[in-house]
Ligand code: HEC
């Protein structure tokens with residue numbers, strides 16, 4: 550059986566190899582990796598696609614920007630990251646896009662975060678960031694001018710990214726840590742706030758209580774996802790956590806609201822989800838009761 554499978558796989562690889570020149574084949578798998586990351590763990594479109602009044606993303610405006618995020622420290626509009634040459638990033642070089650993602654520096658010399666999770670992306674591997682850029686080049690260009698963002702918080706770019714390779718997927722906890730802290734930015738939403746109200750992963754890793762304003766009047770409080778059994782998710786089974794991540798449903802049957810990115814995480818492979826869960830189990834417990842909000846529109850399927 551194993552041998553047969555081997556032959557089938559070899560046959561499939563061979564047919565790709567004969568139909569595409571070697572460079573194009575590498576490019577194709579780079580784009581596929583980027584598509585997986587963007588539609589799965591990284592979820593750029595969770596912010597970069599504007600939403601309607603019901604908070605559902607506008608399907609014909611994928612990655613066209615203009616979604617407004619308001620916080621005491623800033624009032625920003627997400628950028629148009631389609632390949633449109635005038636209003637998007639179609640005329641940016643790969644290096645310029647990569648610097649914006651991992652270091653937060655734009656081509657015009659501005660700093661583009663917070664809330665873009667640039668501190669998370671600073672640890673993204675060279676392979677993964679190049680894959681995302683290759684994928685962004687393939688999406689439909691949309692001409693869409695976006696208003697300017699305003700910041701009250703002081704802004705500082707991240708240091709040059711090291712671009713280290715991702716750990717091996719065979720080491721579940723290490724790979725899960727990479728997915729959570731370099732790609733999925735769980736802790737930039739789920740960490741408890743510091744004195745200024747900004748999420749503070751250094752002291753409050755995963756303890757929740759960060760209030761997100763989705764739209765005027767629609768605020769959502771992030772829950773505690775540490776391994777604390779009483780106030781976190783320490784008692785949840787792996788299947789419970791997977792259901793919350795992929796379907797947005799809690800063990801008590803309640804539906805989770807945006808911006809929890811379950812419409813993206815549902816596209817993650819089982820092995821990536823298992824790695825995330827294995828790593829979450831190692832997050833030290835923090836006791837913190839979070840007052841939950843009741844923004845239950847749940848139109849974002
Ligand atoms: C939490 C929301 C959020 C997420 C997630 C996010 N971004 Fe952003 N991004 C923003 C905001 C807001 C801006 C605009 C900042 C400004 O105008 O100063 C921005 C700006 C950018 C820019 C600069 C574009 C320009 O014209 O200046 C690029 C490139 C970019 N994002 C790419 C990405 C990619 C790729 C991903 C996924 C890997 C991503 N972003 C994830 C919020 C987000």
Ligand code: HEC
Nearest residue numbers: 733734735738769770771772774793799805806808809810
């Ligand atoms: C953009 C912000 C954001 C990101 C990124 C995010 N979450 Fe969430 N998450 C939320 C919010 C908000 C809720 C609560 C929604 C509600 O109360 O309806 C939530 C709910 C949850 C829950 C349910 C817990 C409970 O007690 O109800 C779990 C588990 C969870 N998130 C885990 C994760 C993990 C793991 C990641 C990364 C792989 C992640 N989240 C990324 C915002 C986010």
